[in-house]
Structures are given as C-alpha cells and as structure tokens.
Amino acid sequence: MRGTSFPLLLRGGSVADGTGAPLVARDVAVVGGRVRLLAPGEVGSEDADEVVDVSGLVVAPGFIDAHTHSDTSCIDGAEGRLDEAQVFASVLQGVTTEIAGNCGHSAFPGKYPGLAALSDAHSAVGRANHLASLVGHGTLRSAIVGQQARAASATEVARMADALDEALAAGAVGFSTGLIYTPGSYADTAEITALARVAAQHGKPYVTHLRDEMSGVQDALEEAVAIARDSGAALHVSHHKTAGKYAWGLTEVTLARLAELRESRMDVTCDVYPYTAGSTALSAMLPPWAHDGGKERLLERLRDPGQRELIRKAIAEGVPGWENTVGNGGWDRIVVAGAPRHPAYQGRAVADLAREAGGPGDAGMDAVDLVAELLLGEDGEVTIISHSMREDDVRRVLAAPFAMIGSDGVPTAGLPHPRWAGTFARVLGCYAREAGLFDVPEAVRKMTGATAARFGLADRGVLRDGAHADVVVFDPARVADRATFASPLAGPEGVRLVAVGGTVVVRDGELTGARPGQVVGVGRR
Known part of the structure; x- marks a missing residue:
C-alpha cells in the first residue's frame, strides 16, 4: 500500500464495529476523514503521519448520545454561561455525536429561526464533536399557539405542521414531544398525531417523553403507540423508565409490550440512562x-x-x-x-x-x-x-435489545446530574464488565450503530471502510465512570483517544483543543 498516506493509524487494537459482531483484530486508518480497516501489519509506520499503539484496547465508532439537552452548550460556553467542564464532559467519555432537541424543546424554530442558523452559531464558536437535532413540539407550540392552556386550532396545527415540515427538510432528525412539560402537555393526542404524520412523511421518528412515566405509564405508552400507528411514524420512547413507588417493577410489563409490538413489525425503540435518578x-x-x-x-x-x-x-x-x-x-x-x-x-x-x-x-x-x-x-x-427509580427496572431496560443509550444530559451550573459526564463509561464499566448485562460488542452497538440507524445518521455509528472517522479508543479492563452526585463533572477512566472526523480531540483524558465538530444534516454534512 505504498504511496498511500494516512493522517492517523491506530495499530494493534480489537475492533468493536458497532454492529454487535465479535471483537476482531484490525488496524484502523484514517484518510480524508473516513475509515479504512486494515489487516494487522498491512501497512508500515512510514505510511502514516501519526501511529498510535492501541494494543490491548478496543477501537469503536464514536459514541452517539441518543438523548441530550445540549442544543446550545458550546455557544453558552463561548459566551461565558457554562465553563469548559460542563461543555466538554460528553466528548471526554467518547461521545462524538449528540442528539439534541429532545422532550419537546429545541433551539429552533425560536431563538434560532432554523437548523442552518443554529449550525452557523456553532460554527462561529467551534465544537469538539457533532450535534444533530430533533424538532421540539413544545417549541413549535410556544411559537405559534403560545403558553396558554388550551387546544390548538386547526389553523394553528397546520402552521405547526408547516414549520415542522420545513425543519425536517432542512436536516432535523425527528420530531420530539415532552408531554409532562408545558406547553406540550396542553396538546391532545390528535394534535400530536397530526404532527407525527409530518415526521412519517420524511421517514423520521416520533420521539416522546411520555405523558406519564409513573403510575400512569402504561396508558401513556399506549397513547404513544396510537400516535405512531395512526401517523405511520416510527416510535422512539425517550429515557424509558417506570418511576415512583407506584410504578416500580412495571418495566416487566412495558418492555413486554414493546417487544410484542416489535414482533408485530412495528418500528419501536427506546433509550435509557444508567441511573436510578432523573433530572428536570x-x-x-x-x-x-x-x-x-x-x-x-x-x-x-x-x-x-x-x-x-x-x-x-x-x-x-x-x-x-x-x-x-x-x-x-x-x-x-x-x-x-x-x-x-x-x-x-x-x-x-x-x-x-x-x-x-x-x-x-x-x-x-x-x-x-x-x-x-x-x-x-x-x-x-x-x-x-x-431519585425516583429502582435498580432492577434500570437494568431491565438497559438489557433490552431494542434499547440504546442516551444520557439525558443537561449541561448546567451547580451540581448537575452525573449522567452528562458518566453515562457511557458507566455502561461499559459497571453494566458490561462488572454486572455482565451484555458483552462489550453489544454495549458498543447500543451506543453507536443502533442509535445511528434510529436517527438516520448515514455512515456513522459503524467502523467499516468509508464510514466517517468518528472513533473512540478505550481500555475494556479499566473504563469506568468517576462522576458522582457530589462531583458530577469528574471525567471517566480508561478512555484513551477520541477522534472526530479523523481529528484527535481527546488524548489520554485531555482535550487537544481541536474543534472539528459540525451540526449534522445541514447542507452536505
């Protein structure tokens, strides 16, 4: 392969390719921002600008956080509202793409008129990793209906549908609701169904924070199922849980229902974070x-x-x-x-x-x-x-084959939930290595390939020839979360290298200062 020059060559590692396939010994090269998988020793050190020995380590696709509230965190950091630890906690644990705009709240259309304007704002300050975004129902309703506790008129629903159609066409990756939050909670099922129908027309999912995750979780799940069926949209249940003392143990029922729906060929998935506490x-x-x-x-x-x-x-x-x-x-x-x-x-x-x-x-x-x-x-x-959940429920959802990993991270000041800094390392350390809920390839699939498929992120979430060179290297024997409720922004152990588009952004737990991240879906990206 003489004559080919690779900017980066990761040599001697075991590849978890994001599909759940067993680990395999391969060298991973980067050229033109894309991945090349090589047989061990296929090229010499002289063929690469930088060679990193990753013997004994796992090389995986960069993690994709299925659920964040980090829509403007980099912008807020540049403007002094967040510090560096809050802005970059995600990428330090290997997250190369964040899915924002969840729970019915997105940065557009509102503060930013559209996804392109949000992209421009991020480009102006620089991102270490990528961002993709859903369109929030609460944001649409606030802009068109306002904050009043009333039904939307037919004209207002049509205007929301037009705005949603425009945003999805511009590159947003789905439509989200947060039906416990106002003004979204003021909407009835028919309003949500009409808007989810727009998402279905674009082949993009309906992503929902259910109207009730506590004692009424079963009825709330059935509402979501009805919306998906009547609209034709794929259904994705956000941070699935059965919280509160009256719902503990009900994951046995809700997960069985989701499995039954999948058996009937309904396109339904969920995400989950690995903690017994939520935050809002x-x-x-x-x-x-x-x-x-x-x-x-x-x-x-x-x-x-x-x-x-x-x-x-x-x-x-x-x-x-x-x-x-x-x-x-x-x-x-x-x-x-x-x-x-x-x-x-x-x-x-x-x-x-x-x-x-x-x-x-x-x-x-x-x-x-x-x-x-x-x-x-x-x-x-x-x-x-x-602190509303029980550990057996959390483990049950984590282990479900149709569950992927989302932090539900909210970068804020004070003592935020440690999930923003610890989720992905915690899944690998606590739940894969120590608890044995799944092996490393399956853990990686839940954090990469499954999420990319759910949100239509082409050539991401997998390590194969020609895929985007978003890569994480970790030590499977040492990877662990260190973030706690007392020290919520403590970085993980065992994450050795993170590359975004082939550019190294984290090396041995430290930021390199590189900012190659983009807003995914805008233009050709």
Whole structure:
C-alpha cells in the first residue's frame, strides 16, 4: 500500500464495529476523514503521519448520545454561561455525536429561526464533536399557539405542521414531544398525531417523553403507540423508565409490550440512562395549570398565598392526567441541583431544607412554600434531581435489545446530574464488565450503530471502510465512570483517544483543543 498516506493509524487494537459482531483484530486508518480497516501489519509506520499503539484496547465508532439537552452548550460556553467542564464532559467519555432537541424543546424554530442558523452559531464558536437535532413540539407550540392552556386550532396545527415540515427538510432528525412539560402537555393526542404524520412523511421518528412515566405509564405508552400507528411514524420512547413507588417493577410489563409490538413489525425503540435518578426543572413539580400563560404568570401565582394553597392541594390529591412526581415519591426524593443564587441549597433535598428553615425551635417551613420562594428567588430557573427509580427496572431496560443509550444530559451550573459526564463509561464499566448485562460488542452497538440507524445518521455509528472517522479508543479492563452526585463533572477512566472526523480531540483524558465538530444534516454534512 505504498504511496498511500494516512493522517492517523491506530495499530494493534480489537475492533468493536458497532454492529454487535465479535471483537476482531484490525488496524484502523484514517484518510480524508473516513475509515479504512486494515489487516494487522498491512501497512508500515512510514505510511502514516501519526501511529498510535492501541494494543490491548478496543477501537469503536464514536459514541452517539441518543438523548441530550445540549442544543446550545458550546455557544453558552463561548459566551461565558457554562465553563469548559460542563461543555466538554460528553466528548471526554467518547461521545462524538449528540442528539439534541429532545422532550419537546429545541433551539429552533425560536431563538434560532432554523437548523442552518443554529449550525452557523456553532460554527462561529467551534465544537469538539457533532450535534444533530430533533424538532421540539413544545417549541413549535410556544411559537405559534403560545403558553396558554388550551387546544390548538386547526389553523394553528397546520402552521405547526408547516414549520415542522420545513425543519425536517432542512436536516432535523425527528420530531420530539415532552408531554409532562408545558406547553406540550396542553396538546391532545390528535394534535400530536397530526404532527407525527409530518415526521412519517420524511421517514423520521416520533420521539416522546411520555405523558406519564409513573403510575400512569402504561396508558401513556399506549397513547404513544396510537400516535405512531395512526401517523405511520416510527416510535422512539425517550429515557424509558417506570418511576415512583407506584410504578416500580412495571418495566416487566412495558418492555413486554414493546417487544410484542416489535414482533408485530412495528418500528419501536427506546433509550435509557444508567441511573436510578432523573433530572428536570423544579417548576415541573407543579401542576400544569400553574404554568398557564408562561413563566411570568407562574411566578405571579407563586406570590399569591391562595394559589400556593391550590398548588399544595393539587400535589396532595393529584390532577387528572398529570404525572405528579412529588405525589408519587415525596419532597425527600427531590434534590436541588442548580440554584445559582442559593448555592447552599445545591445537593440538598427539598424536604430537609424545609425542615431546617426558620430559627432555632422553629417547626420549619412547608415544602411548597420553600419551593415557591426558591423559584421566585431564581426567576423560575432551578434544576433538580429526582431519585425516583429502582435498580432492577434500570437494568431491565438497559438489557433490552431494542434499547440504546442516551444520557439525558443537561449541561448546567451547580451540581448537575452525573449522567452528562458518566453515562457511557458507566455502561461499559459497571453494566458490561462488572454486572455482565451484555458483552462489550453489544454495549458498543447500543451506543453507536443502533442509535445511528434510529436517527438516520448515514455512515456513522459503524467502523467499516468509508464510514466517517468518528472513533473512540478505550481500555475494556479499566473504563469506568468517576462522576458522582457530589462531583458530577469528574471525567471517566480508561478512555484513551477520541477522534472526530479523523481529528484527535481527546488524548489520554485531555482535550487537544481541536474543534472539528459540525451540526449534522445541514447542507452536505
């Protein structure tokens, strides 16, 4: 093969190609931003600009995070709203493509008029890895219907469908809903079905945070199934879980249902993160009617003692069709993650903070009052961690052959969920090597080829001749997550090298400073 010059040659490793096939000894070369698989020793060191000895290591396609909320993290970092650890935690564990725009919220059309404008903004600041995005239903509804708790008119649904059609044609990889979040929760099944039909016309999936992942999870799953069937769209269930004490163990039922649907040839998949805690906004703990009219109307209600009492009653008694996280678990399971003006609250459970409020001998404060005051003091922007799941349910979903890996990572200040920095290393270390839920090739497939296929990412998620040279090299004996709830941004062990488009962006756990990442789907990319 004399005369061929490879910018990068990874020599002596075992290839996990992203299909689930057994490991095989191959050298991996990069030329023109694409992969070449070579027999061991097929070329000499003189044929490559850089040769890396990866003996004893696994060479895999770069990991694809099926579910993030990192739509603008690089932009936010460049503008000083996030620090480097928050922006780059994902790529340090080997993620070369992030799928954003989940749970009904995308950066366009809204702050950015379209995917091309978002791409331009990312190009201006530089990305270490790639970004692909769904179109969020909540974003569409907010722009066209507003934040009001009402049904959309036929004209408004048509306008949302037109905007969705334009975004999907421009390169968005699917349509997402977050049906526990306002304004998306104000939509009925018919509205979502009409929009999912647009996704089906583009051959792109309907991706949903179910209307209820707790006691009503079975009915919520059936709603999603009906939407997919009636629209013709493939169905992807986001961060599948059965959370809260009334739903523990129900993954046996929901996974059996998903398997049954697949047996009937329905195109349905899910993603999962490897933790028993979730994370979201503190305001999402309040009933949907409290959000009617948007954030300013919510804050007005929180200032009103009478409205607080109604919120307290809604949490205690429930509201038809509302997930009610606190009612399914309790304030002792809700931990403040991000509250910049109240740093002493971060890492503390709401129930504990309420008990300790007031002076010596004081009986404390009602939890709803503490939450109201905290939200008012933070202009409504507080993130929380919800310890709501059981380990056997998490393992069950992880092991399902149709489940792929998504971090649900939210790059924020404070003490964010460790999943943003630890998910992929945790799957490989804790669940593949230590727990033996699956072998390394299957773990890699769940993090690469399966995800690329779900979201139509051509020539990504696999190591084969001509594929994009997005590559991760890790030590299967040492790879492990180090991120914890106390130190949520600690980088992983055992990730030796990450290349994006053939350019090395991480070497031995350190960023190289290279920024070859792009927004996938825009133009020819």
